[in-house]
Amino acid sequence: MIYKDKKLYWKKNLTYLSILLFIWLLVSFGAGILWADALNQFRLAGFPLGFWFAHQGSIYVFVILIFVYVFLMNRLDKEFEVDEI
Incomplete structure (x- = not known):
């Protein structure tokens, strides 16, 4: 991978992270x-739904976001072309 591709790779990676962390912020801080x-x-x-989000819902969303991140990063x-075997 050439240098330009590395920059694009990390830019996309940070975009994914930013979006997923923003979703988690909305769910955990906003809904909770x-x-x-x-x-x-x-x-x-x-x-009550607000109570549920504060105590369990944000944890469920966080776990789902981990799986989404794994899927996005594998893709x-x-x-x-930096994937493992």
Whole structure:
């Protein structure tokens, strides 16, 4: 991989990271704290939705985002031919 490709690879990698971390911020801070009162009008498994996001939902979203990141990085590695066997 030439130098220009390395820059593009890392630019895409950082773009993926930024987007995924922003989603996590929205879910964990937004849904769990900022919008908790509005979300508490709804219930999930018997618990107010804002409470659920603050205690469990953001963790589930974080784990899902890890799998999304792995998928995106595997695809990016293949695109730039730096993938493992």
